[in-house]
Amino acid sequence: MKEYIEKRALSLAQYILKEGATVRETAKNFGISKSTVHKDVTERLFEINPVLAKEVKCVLDKNKSERHIRGGMATKLKYISKSQKDAG
Numbered sequence: 001m002k003e004y005i006e007k008r009a010l011s012l013a014q015y016i017l018k019e020g021a022t023v024r025e026t027a028k029n030f031g032i033s034k035s036t037v038h039k040d041v042t043e044r045l046f047e048i049n050p051v052l053a054k055e056v057k058c059v060l061d062k063n064k065s066e067r068h069i070r071g072g073m074a075t076k077l078k079y080i081s082k083s084q085k086d087a088g
Contacts, residue, residue: 001044001047001048005040006044006048008032008040008085009040009041009044009045009048010045010048010049010052012026012030012037012040012041012045013040013041013045013049013053013055013056015029015030016041016059016060017052017055017056017059018054020059020062020063021047021059022063022067023037023038023041023060023063036073039062041053041056042060057063063064
């Protein structure tokens with residue numbers, strides 16, 4: 001594996017752990033695709049640092065278990081905003 005890929009995978013992992021960030025937030029912050037972030041932290045990171053990879057997996061699993069709640073909140077805010085525009 002090329003050195004820059006290893007460095008990127010480690011940087012992504014540290015960011016996810018520090019911020020509790022989602023794959024989407026991490027991709028946006030680093031300016032790369034969600035697919036690249038996911039592959040780096042789920043596959044490549046296990047080859048580089050298995051302990052760190054397990055910690056990141058816990059954060060990603062937590063985010064996955066909460067995503068339906070975040071989606072519901074986003075929908076709620078969307079309709080609140082829409083009703084305020086219609087009333088105003």
